Amino acid sequence: MIRFTQSFKPFWQTLNFSVWRTTGVLLLMWMIGGGVHAQSDRIDLDRIQRATVFIMQARQNVTAPIMTCVGTGTIVSRDGLILTNAHNTVPNRSCPGELLLIALSVRAYEPPIPLYQAEIVQADEGLDLALIRITRTNDGRLVDPAVLALPFVQLAESDDLRLDSTLTVIGYPNIGDQAITQVRGTIVGFTAEPSGGNRSWIKTSAQIPGTMSGGGAYNQDGDLIGIPTTAPITADSPDATCLTLQDTNGDGQANSRDDCVPTGGVINLLRPVSFARPLIRAASLGLQVEFLSSMRAVETAAGTPSFSGLFFTPAVNEAGMPTSTIRALPSGSTSLYLFFNYANMTPETVYELQTTVDGVDNPTFGLSPVRWSGGQNGTWYVGTSEQPLPNGVYEFNLLIDGVSSGTARLIVGPADTVPSFSDIVFGVEDIQGNIAGNGFVLPVASTISARFIYRNMVDGASWAAIWVRDNAEIPGSRVEEIWTFGEQGTRTIRIQSPSGLLPGSYRLDLYIDNRLAATSQLTLAGAQDGRFARIFDDTHFTTAQSPEEARSSAAITSFSAGTEAIYALFDWQLLAPDTRWTVTWYIDDQVFFEQTLPWAASESGENFLMRLTSRETIPDGTYRLELKLNNLLFGSQTARVGIGQLPIDRFASATGVQMSGTIYDAYTSMGIVGASVFIVSEDFSAADFLRDWNQAQLFASAITDRTGRFEIDRLLQPEVPYSLVIIADGYLPITADGVEFAPTDESFDIPIYLTPG
Amino acid sequence: MTVIEVGREERGQLTLRQRWSHYLVLVYALTMLIVGVNLRDSLLYATVPYEDVRAGIRAFYPQGWLLDNQGDYVFRVRDMRRTDFKTTIQVQILPVSADSTTRNLLDNLLLTRAQIFGQYRQFPRAIFQLPDETPATSVNYTFVASQDDPFLESFPTVVAGQDVVILQREQAVIITFQASADEYDTLYPVFQTFLADLEF
Numbered sequence: 039m040i041r042f043t044q045s046f047k048p049f050w051q052t053l054n055f056s057v058w059r060t061t062g063v064l065l066l067m068w069m070i071g072g073g074v075h076a077q078s079d080r081i082d083l084d085r086i087q088r089a090t091v092f093i094m095q096a097r098q099n100v101t102a103p104i105m106t107c108v109g110t111g112t113i114v115s116r117d118g119l120i121l122t123n124a125h126n127t128v129p130n131r132s133c134p135g136e137l138l139l140i141a142l143s144v145r146a147y148e149p150p151i152p153l154y155q156a157e158i159v160q161a162d163e164g165l166d167l168a169l170i171r172i173t174r175t176n177d178g179r180l181v182d183p184a185v186l187a188l189p190f191v192q193l194a195e196s197d198d199l200r201l202d203s204t205l206t207v208i209g210y211p212n213i214g215d216q217a218i219t220q221v222r223g224t225i226v227g228f229t230a231e232p233s234g235g236n237r238s239w240i241k242t243s244a245q246i247p248g249t250m251s252g253g254g255a256y257n258q259d260g261d262l263i264g265i266p267t268t269a270p271i272t273a274d275s276p277d278a279t280c281l282t283l284q285d286t287n288g289d290g291q292a293n294s295r296d297d298c299v300p301t302g303g304v305i306n307l308l309r310p311v312s313f314a315r316p317l318i319r320a321a322s323l324g325l326q327v328e329f330l331s332s333m334r335a336v337e338t339a340a341g342t343p344s345f346s347g348l349f350f351t352p353a354v355n356e357a358g359m360p361t362s363t364i365r366a367l368p369s370g371s372t373s374l375y376l377f378f379n380y381a382n383m384t385p386e387t388v389y390e391l392q393t394t395v396d397g398v399d400n401p402t403f404g405l406s407p408v409r410w411s412g413g414q415n416g417t418w419y420v421g422t423s424e425q426p427l428p429n430g431v432y433e434f435n436l437l438i439d440g441v442s443s444g445t446a447r448l449i450v451g452p453a454d455t456v457p458s459f460s461d462i463v464f465g466v467e468d469i470q471g472n473i474a475g476n477g478f479v480l481p482v483a484s485t486i487s488a489r490f491i492y493r494n495m496v497d498g499a500s501w502a503a504i505w506v507r508d509n510a511e512i513p514g515s516r517v518e519e520i521w522t523f524g525e526q527g528t529r530t531i532r533i534q535s536p537s538g539l540l541p542g543s544y545r546l547d548l549y550i551d552n553r554l555a556a557t558s559q560l561t562l563a564g565a566q567d568g569r570f571a572r573i574f575d576d577t578h579f580t581t582a583q584s585p586e587e588a589r590s591s592a593a594i595t596s597f598s599a600g601t602e603a604i605y606a607l608f609d610w611q612l613l614a615p616d617t618r619w620t621v622t623w624y625i626d627d628q629v630f631f632e633q634t635l636p637w638a639a640s641e642s643g644e645n646f647l648m649r650l651t652s653r654e655t656i657p658d659g660t661y662r663l664e665l666k667l668n669n670l671l672f673g674s675q676t677a678r679v680g681i682g683q684l685p686i687d688r689f690a691s692a693t694g695v696q697m698s699g700t701i702y703d704a705y706t707s708m709g710i711v712g713a714s715v716f717i718v719s720e721d722f723s724a725a726d727f728l729r730d731w732n733q734a735q736l737f738a739s740a741i742t743d744r745t746g747r748f749e750i751d752r753l754l755q756p757e758v759p760y761s762l763v764i765i766a767d768g769y770l771p772i773t774a775d776g777v778e779f780a781p782t783d784e785s786f787d788i789p790i791y792l793t794p795g
Numbered sequence: 796m797t798v799i800e801v802g803r804e805e806r807g808q809l810t811l812r813q814r815w816s817h818y819l820v821l822v823y824a825l826t827m828l829i830v831g832v833n834l835r836d837s838l839l840y841a842t843v844p845y846e847d848v849r850a851g852i853r854a855f856y857p858q859g860w861l862l863d864n865q866g867d868y869v870f871r872v873r874d875m876r877r878t879d880f881k882t883t884i885q886v887q888i889l890p891v892s893a894d895s896t897t898r899n900l901l902d903n904l905l906l907t908r909a910q911i912f913g914q915y916r917q918f919p920r921a922i923f924q925l926p927d928e929t930p931a932t933s934v935n936y937t938f939v940a941s942q943d944d945p946f947l948e949s950f951p952t953v954v955a956g957q958d959v960v961i962l963q964r965e966q967a968v969i970i971t972f973q974a975s976a977d978e979y980d981t982l983y984p985v986f987q988t989f990l991a992d993l994e995f
Contacts, residue, residue, distance in 0.1 A: 182911070712879055749946060
């Protein structure tokens with residue numbers, strides 16, 4: 039219900055409804071009451087296009103910036119945080135520029151216009167994701183983030199995705215000389231990797247131009263579900279075009295002797311937006327985690343990157359280990375994982391999996407060139423699940439930087455009845471012979487027990503068990519026997535060392551007739567605590583003036599609001615160098631930092647130190663630190679800052695009604711420049727605001743431009759009764775209470791006429 | 796012959812009552828004029844009291860100006876009716892050390908504002924005296940203001956401003972006045988009135 043009130047009348051004037059004012063008011067009432075629907079689709083394409091930016095990485099030159107790389111990005115917060123890829127923003131050998139220029143689609147159907155500069159806030163080069171923040175205007179002036187009110191997009195829950203769902207990818211298809219473009223497609227599959235489980239990548243049928251890398255893919259509700267991602271395009275990439283745009287060598291000509299900007303290529307892979315959430319959260323809150331203690335090893339490759347030891351498994355357990363090894367899959371199988379060892383890999387290494395089925399390329403079961411997101415050395419897998427694998431002969435070819443580095447072959451067809459070992463589990467064996475423990479991280483001891491399942495075994499077959507530590511067979515651990523234990527069941531084997539087994543990573547390989555039948559890994563670390571390992575101890579938080587002081591400060595679980603830094607400390611024992619451990623920080627149960635890195639401190643010690651800081655002070659919230667090995671939790675601590683909960687972000691929602699319009703002079707029909715439009719929050723009326731004139735009573739406001747046009751910079755929530763006040767010097771003001779929008783409204787554009795007073 | 800005498804009435808003396816009526820009409824008209832002017836002035840120059848106990852500021856700002864105390868200032872008021880630059884009066888308190896001088900402070904202001912405002916130009920500084928004879932330093936400047944919304948077409952506006960800076964008790968009180976350069980002189984008396992009523 040809408041009420042119109044005429045207020046703020048000079049006392050000697052009487053109400054005098056002019057024709058034009060009445061018409062304008064009635065028009066306003068009708069439109070608000072009727073609910074003008076500018077768009078009936080659920081996806082707000084206009085808003086998404088405005089929130090999609092063109093990013094130009096450049097290097098500073100004496101006279102002008104020299105463009106080095108281009109890409110697309112998406113604004114994910116009102117104050118100018120942009121989500122994009124790392125490979126075309128973080129300086130690297132393919133894209134060496136240090137300057138980031140941001141161009142916006144100011145007018146639909148026109149190329150973007152450079153308006154801002156940005157800086158990198160968070161980046162994960164392995165995941166190829168980066169958060170950059172707008173910091174300056176084009177002329178170098180600082181931008182106040184509190185004043186920026188840019189359109190931004192809503193993130194979706196990637197886990198809600200289904201095969202064959204339609205998605206819309208939005209970005210800039212070229213070097214920035216074309217308007218923003220949308221490409222439609224469907225989800226055709228998911229690719230698994232250890233970095234993110236079964237949905238580490240989303241595969242789409244959409245043929246996405248390479249320069250749209252870093253843009254956004256949206257579901258039918260207009261929520262961001264993924265980021266088109268590809269390996270960096272270089273001049274040598276297939277299907278790449280390198281465009282010469284500037285005279286970079288100063289010889290007076292722009293030709294092939296100058297630096298060029300690589301474009302081209304096609305993308306069909308999306309990084310799920312769930313990978314970006316921790317980065318976005320940390321960037322929004324300005325949180326930074328530093329390792330102050332015995333720095334983590336900088337993984338510099340000592341040799342040529344390589345893959346080896348390829349094998350297949352039909353499933354992966356919760357520790358990321360293969361359940362068994364196979365050479366064939368039965369018909370109707372829906373999951374398959376290719377495991378392999380890797381060495382000398384770096385985040386800038388590009389790897390790719392090409393797959394053929396019966397000699398025909400099948401990208402559904404492959405992986406387009408992407409950056410490496412694993413460590414330097416170890417075991418990795420690429421897999422597929424949730425979709426049936428057609429019968430046929432599968433050939434897999436792993437490539438590193440475009441060069442083949444390993445091949446493997448698998449048959450999908452008849453049921454596999456060959457003898458098999460599977461489901462290796464490690465643990466501590468009790469007197470009754472039961473295996474206990476968490477299965478893949480055991481305390482340092484003198485004995486490791488491993489239990490496995492065997493099927494279709496034939497007595498008389500030869501089998502072997504080989505224990506490996508640090509990729510070298512443990513002397514004296516090999517078992518080579520003739521099988522006499524029946525057709526199927528479980529078997530337990532052990533490795534012992536009277537002097538005690540050293541901490542570190544171990545692997546058990548089981549062979550049947552000299553064929554690798556099963557393999558699994560475990561980590562020995564920490565002291566024995568019953569059946570489990572005690573690796574991390576005395577995990578606590580504290581505050582101090584310096585790291586040295588923090589080491590001797592008492593533990594604190596509740597910090598006052600306004601704390602500038604929080605230190606986290608823990609003791610550790612029997613943790614071998616290069617053991618991969620994972621640090622995860624949470625705020626209000628939401629991850630904002632997670633990193634898996636090789637252990638680089640001593641084997642045992644005290645007071646490993648980390649520091650949490652923020653742009654200003656640590657935001658209120660409940661913080662939790664978790665320490666894990668092989669996805670198993672071994673240390674945790676929680677602390678509260680301030681009220682123990684993040685304040686509600688009034689500007690966090692990207693859903694609502696976009697209100698805009700034009701204000702005209704009722705007599706001349708010319709736009710009124712500089713008119714002020716106020717949206718008063720639902721707790722106050724227009725009369726309240728006109729009496730108090732307090733900014734705190736406002737939900738949003740806007741000022742008209744040279745054409746009389748205004749845009750409210752904050753989305754209005756449906757079914758909330760706002761009040762509207764419009765004023766301009768020389769004109770009679772307009773007020774209205776009870777302005778509400780229906781839940782189905784998405785945008786609202788209205789002409790308003792003011793009468794000269 | 797009939798004689799018709801056409802003559803004038805002799806102007807007689809005004810009665811006392813008539814004389815007093817004339818006087819009263821004049822007085823009444825004059826009084827109403829004065830009342831009307833006063834009412835007009837009181838409306839046009841009506842002020843609203845503002846007090847911040849923690850900051851120790853008491854001021855009177857023009858009625859109908861939008862009050863904002865949610866930024867890094869004690870308070871800021873703007874005339875939102877203006878269709879050019881929204882005339883602004885702002886009071887800000889900054890902590891300073893005992894070693895800080897007014898010059899240090901103004902230099903910092905210049906450096907900060909030059910990064911935020913387009914074409915920021917500061918004019919020579921001058922000794923200033925508040926209406927209550929408190930010594931201060933004033934600096935006039937100009938810059939170009941434009942709308943932040945990149946999707947609107949706004950022409951930039953040349954803005955003139957003045958900062959009045961008072962150092963006291965290890966804090967600096969900065970009182971800022973900004974208005975469209977075209978209207979600066981016309982609007983300056985509003986700032987003068989504000990300064991006259993300001994207490995800190």
